[in-house]
Amino acid sequence: MDTAELQLIDAHCHVNFSAYRDELDDVIERATDDHIGLVVVGSQSSTSRRAVECAERYDNVWAVIGLHPLHLFEQEVDESEEKGGELVHFRSRAEVFDPNFYGSLIDRSPKVVGIGECGLDFYHVPTDIDPLVFRSRQEELFRLQVDLAFERGLALMIHTRNAADGSTDVHGDVLRILNDCRTDGRMPRGDVHCFSGTTAEAESYLDLGLYLSFTGNVTYKPRKVSPNSEETLHDVIRSVPLERMIVETDAPYLTPVPHRGEKNEPAYVRFVADKIAEIKGLEPDEVYRRTLKNTRDLFVI
Ligand SMILES: [Zn+2]
Numbered sequence: 001m002d003t004a005e006l007q008l009i010d011a012h013c014h015v016n017f018s019a020y021r022d023e024l025d026d027v028i029e030r031a032t033d034d035h036i037g038l039v040v041v042g043s044q045s046s047t048s049r050r051a052v053e054c055a056e057r058y059d060n061v062w063a064v065i066g067l068h069p070l071h072l073f074e075q076e077v078d079e080s081e082e083k084g085g086e087l088v089h090f091r092s093r094a095e096v097f098d099p100n101f102y103g104s105l106i107d108r109s110p111k112v113v114g115i116g117e118c119g120l121d122f123y124h125v126p127t128d129i130d131p132l133v134f135r136s137r138q139e140e141l142f143r144l145q146v147d148l149a150f151e152r153g154l155a156l157m158i159h160t161r162n163a164a165d166g167s168t169d170v171h172g173d174v175l176r177i178l179n180d181c182r183t184d185g186r187m188p189r190g191d192v193h194c195f196s197g198t199t200a201e202a203e204s205y206l207d208l209g210l211y212l213s214f215t216g217n218v219t220y221k222p223r224k225v226s227p228n229s230e231e232t233l234h235d236v237i238r239s240v241p242l243e244r245m246i247v248e249t250d251a252p253y254l255t256p257v258p259h260r261g262e263k264n265e266p267a268y269v270r271f272v273a274d275k276i277a278e279i280k281g282l283e284p285d286e287v288y289r290r291t292l293k294n295t296r297d298l299f300v301i
Pocket residue numbers: 117159160193194
């Protein structure tokens with residue numbers, strides 16, 4: 001397809017995951033028919049390679065490659081509500097970040113437009129590891145990928161998740177690391193995906209020149225963004241300027257209303273954009289146009 005005809009881009013989805021094994025082309029074609037582009041995001045070496053293969057086959061698909069902090073350690077992962085209602089259970093494989101492997105994917109394809117998803121995840125804590133070691137290994141992995149993004153001139157796709165009990169400060173930690181990079185003059189372009197921090201945290205990211213992307217959870221009943229804040233996600237969306245917002249699905253997770261409970265897919269990114277328009281009191285067209293421009297600027301596509 002002619003990418004000049006795109007109306008929206010789903011800036012973060014995982015159609016490279018095994019959840020789409022039997023319907024990958026159908027899912028991409030439904031998005032394409034609806035003038036929607038896809039940025040397919042890897043979480044480890046195998047899904048990063050699949051993201052690139054997918055991007056090479058379709059004009060309107062691009063790839064982000066990297067190692068998710070969850071894949072540093074082998075552990076059982078249970079998800080329920082977050083995954084569109086269906087119970088997801090998998091065993092993550094422990095993987096070491098190999099810069100040569102990711103470097104070779106970048107060399108192989110101009111469709112690689114970013115590094116990630118990477119960052120810090122304090123939600124899934126293995127029981128058999130010292131929490132301090134757990135955090136410092138995640139931080140080390142994140143810094144390696146920030147460096148790679150900077151050196152290769154690619155966008156950084158940042159993942160952040162706090163512990164369920166509010167005992168961690170993931171945004172404080174990510175901001176500290178990124179501020180170090182800025183001080184060193186090595187700060188890449190980037191996006192904080194599935195943003196669900198406070199308005200103050202949002203402002204700190206915007207000060208670093210980053211974009212914030214929002215996903216299907218904007219269509220859910222608004223909840224407090226943290227146990228320590230009175231703000232809801234809708235308050236945060238009202239406060240963030242459209243000029244710095246991006247839309248995504250994070251499919252197969254976080255399916256937006258009215259499809260909640262079904263498997264998510266990139267074509268549903270329109271419901272995310274429509275809800276943001278409603279919350280901000282804007283025309284949907286304006287949200288489509290501006291988030292499309294932001295996504296193109298971020299990934300240089
Ligand atoms: Zn993520």
